[in-house]
Amino acid sequence: MTLTHASHDSFRWLAARVVLLSATPVALLALTVCSLLFTAYGHDAQTPFGALVRAVTAPAQSVADAMERAATAFPGATILHVADERVVQATGHAAPAPMDAEARELVASLGGPLTTSMHAGERFALRAAIPPLPGSPAMAAVSIAHGTGQDDSAAGQAIVVSMPLRLLFPQMEYAWGMTIIVSGVLVMLLLYNSLVFSGYVQQKLSSEELRRRALERRMVEANRLSSLGTLAAGIAHEINNPLSIMTQEAGWLEDLTEDGLPAAELAGKVRTAARIIHTQGARCRDITHSLLRLSRQGAVEAGAVDVNAVIEEVGTLSQHRCTTQRVALRMETDADLPPAYAAQAHVQQILLNLVGNALDAMQGREGTLTLRSRQEGEAILVTVADTGPGMSATVQSRIFEPFFTTKPAGRGTGLGLAICYGLARRNNGALGVHSTEGEGTTFTLSLPVMPSDDDMPQPGGEHRIPAMPEPQPRSEGEPA
Amino acid sequence: MKNIRLLLVDDEQDFVETLAERLRLRDLGPDVALNGEAALTIVSDSIPDVMLLDLMMPGIDGWEVLDRVKTQFPEVQVIVVTGHGSDTDRDKALANGAFAYMRKPVDFDQLVITIMAAYDCRVAMESTEDAAAIG
CATH class of the missing domain: 3.30.565.10 (Histidine kinase-like ATPase, C-terminal domain)
Structure with a gap:
């Protein structure tokens, strides 16, 4: 028994923090596992897209033909023709500026022009969208041979197909939506539980406190x-x-x-x-x-x-x-x-x-x-x-x-x-x-x-002695 | 009956003096001691028949006086008169050889009767002693 005065309101916050803090490691672990799964799965899911782009564009006779084939195979995609590290031509939806830069980077990673011993489509690269958000594009670049017989050394001819994931995987928005809703519900449940638990703790403590005070008063x-x-x-x-x-x-x-x-x-x-x-x-x-x-x-x-x-x-x-x-x-x-x-x-x-x-x-x-x-x-x-x-x-x-x-x-x-x-x-x-x-x-x-007098405490202010032994003046003859 | 040698021991001067005065009116001229030391001196000078003793006194208190008097002069009848009123004190006083135990404020007539009774007891003791000596 300490006979000192402690507000149990602070215990309520303590209880709420205990719940939230104990949930934090679980939440972090879940987040890590989910993001690893999403990344790995998203990457694997986008790999066939690269192969498809290659298969579609490789047989083309000219750049225009390749672009035509790609546009037919991938409706809604943006198709870029990159030559000499410049975007020469773009079809489909207007390409935003960062996409150009990314396309050029991707083409640069192809590793030089095709040599005569190579056949079309041998050099190709895929840039999977990580994290796989619905709006972010998956990008595939394929080096193409142009059958015009012109100078083969005119290097860096490539077709880049950029396609938003939502078009590749129509179910993706639904999956993301569900994820967001479920995690939102979980967070709300957690907050609600912390409120309920801390309320319970507070109630327990205050009834304990009341009993303790009554006991102390009697003592x-x-x-x-x-x-x-x-x-x-x-x-x-x-x-x-x-x-x-x-x-x-x-x-x-x-x-x-x-x-x-x-x-x-x-x-x-x-x-x-x-x-x-x-x-x-x-x-x-x-x-x-x-x-x-x-x-x-x-x-x-x-x-x-x-x-x-x-x-x-x-x-x-x-x-x-x-x-x-x-x-x-x-x-x-x-x-x-x-x-x-x-x-x-x-x-x-x-x-x-x-x-x-x-x-x-x-x-x-x-x-x-x-x-x-x-x-x-x-x-x-x-x-x-x-x-x-x-x-x-x-x-x-x-x-x-x-x-x-x-x-x-x-x-x-x-x-x-x-x-x-x-x-x-x-x-x-x-x-x-x-x-x-x-x-x-x-x-x-x-x-x-x-x-x-001048620094007299206000009545009822913090200087008041806690009226613990006698909350109200006791009337005479009151039973003990 | 006339020549009871009485000693009053109490540190309350007002009390003891008025009491002495009243006893004198009834031909019981007592000696007065205002503390334990004085009481013991008077007792050893002339052994009283009856002694009225207050317990609560500064210095040598009533208990000690009772103890010493009863050891040295067992024939002295001690009436304890005190403001203290616990039963344990009463039993202790009687066990230590007090003749009676009275609580303040004492009824004066009761006190006189008790003094007489104590004196009778003292006389009876003396006569049995004499008889024993003769026999």
Whole structure:
């Protein structure tokens, strides 16, 4: 249990990313395999086109005849006559400029003119369209002999047939369309699933979070009550003393009426008794007042907290236990201390816990308990120092862990300091410990100084203390 | 009955002084000790018959006083009067030899009766001791 505040919205994005990221390798693998298959298959499928072009043009008697044959065999194709690395003539659909360049390149790759020993069509080349998109053209070049008997060395006579794949393979557009639709559906499914999954995760987390908060609220409340309960026993005893004195004085007054004392002496004695009753009554009042201040439910909203007053109250209420244990209680408060910005109830609860722990630590030995307050920069530091046995580094490192306790079984829950730590953090403060074995332990609570008016946080802004222990003010007598 | 030697031990001065005053009116003039050390000194100077003892005191507390008095002078009857009210304290006090255990605020008449009873007990003890010595 950390008692810290984490938004579970970020978990939603995390969950969505997990789904998308886990799908990414699969998608990449599928893409690679598909493109390899398409390339290999597309290349193989276009090879017969080259052979066909060759077969059609080779028997031609002249360039014009060859072009004529090609145009008949390949309707819709662009047929180019390339000579001396120039496009001499083009038929069919108007050839775009890049096609000319590609045709010339292809012809150049044929490797020189035909020699006399060669027959027509012996040199031919195919440029398959990769990737095999419907619009891209497959191109085949064939060297042709022209039977005009002219100079054979007039090299580079070739016919180039360029045909878009969609005309070669009429089913191709359909196949591509299906591919696009299927992959689109897959992507949409993936996105949808990531949304559904992250929504599920978010819902789970938020219900978990709600349960955790409810539990935490109950724990903080239980701790508050138990620290008050420990005090209550001491306070009842503390009140008993003045009460018995007052009862005694009342009896004394009764006795006086039965005594036949002279009026002046009687008046003096009555006045003394009245004064004593008054003093003792005030003592009771002080105790009940500080107890009332402490048990007040409200004040969990952040505001200006007079730390010295809280120290004073906690000190008053702990006075009895200190006396019982023969522990000297010292309070060294800084009179110029500015108010802290925190929830008063939280500060009280933390200090009560710390003082209670310190007194537990000094059980069975005399010592000094020192409550000190001072300002350090933008922080107000409250230290609770005891002269108890101290603790080892191992214990110190675990002291704020929930359920970690050094008290005997049945005495401590091990939650007190964990709750204090959480409360300190919730008030943008911190709780630290310093201990030397054999010398004592000092807990330091630091709280932010109340901001001055001009940089006062907006109500409901980010500086608000999360109203976790009490989302709404609780009405009296509400069942626990 | 008249010469009960009574000792009040309590750190609450107002309480103990008024109580002494009221007891004096009833011819039970007690000695008063405001802390454990003073109580032990008075006890060793003149052994009281009955002792009213508060448990919660700074310095030597009531438990220690009870323990020492009962060890050294078992004939002293100790009535524990305390603001503490737990049953364990009560059992512990009685086990340690206290004559009675009373909670503050005490009813004055009840207190006087208890003091008398304690004194009777003390006298009875003394007579059995004497009888034993004679016998």
